[in-house]
Amino acid sequence: MIALDAHGADRGPATVAEGARLAGVPVTLFGPAAELGAADGLVQVEDCPLAIGAEEEPARAVRANPDASIARAAAAVAAGRAGALVSAGPTGAALAASVVHLKRLRGVHRPAIAVLLPVPGSPTLLLDAGASTEVRPEHLVQFAYLGAAFMEAVHAIERPRVGLLSVGEEPAKGTPDVVAAHERLAAGPLDFRGNVEGGDLTAGSCDVVVTDGFTGNVALKTMEGTVRTVVGAIGDAVRSSPVSSLGGLLIRGRVGALRSELDPNSVGGAILLGLRHVVVIAHGSSTADGVAQAVRVAGRAVDERVVDRTRAALAAGDALRSAPAGSVSEQP
């Protein structure tokens, strides 16, 4: 069962409900029942008229409004009534509801926002894309295990290639924290490819690229902005002469399709890793198909036991925060 917040999406609750019905997996919708249609074999509805607005400070709003749809959906996951949370509303609210209602995976320092970059032929998972702007080496090491376990379980990539984002390939390049993380990752069981640079994010040379949330957010938004600028400039250049205008008309469909393929916002949004349940945040402008895709990703994460596998991978890499699994010294 996937808990799906029907509020907050640009196209409205009815589109989210349509996406739930397309997904083909059991879903409970949390939103305005009047707009969500009738329950059926796979889709249930819990009436939650209250939404958290995009302009509210998310953490405060989530705590102040336990009846808001995103809070109730997250609480349903926390209570075990659903296996994962999906939202197409504001990222801040989904993140806040997850942090408030869903516990961290035991031994994990911090959750991370992971984004699948749309590299043609070889999608690359970038994390952290903005949950933690300051991290220590042990956080970067954990992000590597979180990302690798996700790509292995949900995208069926055997032994994902993991890179550490830095300013040069040599192990000594980067901040002291990055250098320390490099050392620990190189000694661990992951298929660690060492430091990678900004240019590698779109080169398809790694399946997972790990960085702090400040750098990851800047890199992600730089990619998005560059795609916009390049595609826009090609359009301008093409329109500037009759011959190339004709050429432009002939390729217009292809370039338009490519633009959305290369837009990181179009691949189903972000995944929150490191909690006891998977959270998928679909892009706010998602169509019904986009919502269905996000629900399927969440469903696959549950079926493939991403959380258990993540914990096992962290334990195998000796990357858990305190005592290993089964120790009596750590509280659940």
Added chain:
Amino acid sequence: MIALDAHGADRGPATVAEGARLAGVPVTLFGPAAELGAADGLVQVEDCPLAIGAEEEPARAVRANPDASIARAAAAVAAGRAGALVSAGPTGAALAASVVHLKRLRGVHRPAIAVLLPVPGSPTLLLDAGASTEVRPEHLVQFAYLGAAFMEAVHAIERPRVGLLSVGEEPAKGTPDVVAAHERLAAGPLDFRGNVEGGDLTAGSCDVVVTDGFTGNVALKTMEGTVRTVVGAIGDAVRSSPVSSLGGLLIRGRVGALRSELDPNSVGGAILLGLRHVVVIAHGSSTADGVAQAVRVAGRAVDERVVDRTRAALAAGDALRSAPAGSVSEQP
């Protein structure tokens, strides 16, 4: 007089010498005299057969080889025989020679590598692009003054708009260091536009964007990689059908030109700011025209007294390291 290292460029010393002659300003070439042609009214030659290879550790190689062309060119600037240093060789060697031979501007914490991003219609100066991977708030504040003074003097932009790279527009977004730098910049005399995000780097909304050398390097290389990937993917998409192939043939020239326009490597490389002399590092693959352009930028920086103006701007913003200019407590 500009000191120009003729070694290290991909196209060889003769191309660098050709660039020197095209520049139209007085230049002293440091390199293999036999390949550089005769001295003339504007161009002098100092024979320096020794080059520092791209594979050597730059700082060590510069110290161990005071007769290498880049070291002698930098020393000529330090001795006052030339006003600025230009190189089309490896960035590392030029940076190392500058740090070893050229002093920091009094009151400046650290030099920064500035790169002019090729935003169509509104070039944006990004700094630091990799000189210092870890910075404190006062370094970020100084970078803002260094960049603004350069854009004002060399690119004739009155009151450059300055942005601080972060993960959200609100002043409280980012690391504690970024938040502290924001506060100081907002209180100073620059035209400070507040925090900007990765997507703003290519949007033309600022003339100067300030960040630490780790984030700046990642953002710059992410831009370069994304341009390569998008232009490559458009080529693939266009070739995939006869109709769009024809369209592709008609626009090929435009897209090729645009690709080099949008390649940050093509705008004449990097500028080292914060020293007592300006250093321009042309891209290694520069043509003679590219070298000439880099020499002209350096010449304009000298003519427009970038260094004096930078110092005055730092003093006006109360951003110098210790006592203000003229104090007896600081050693020159």
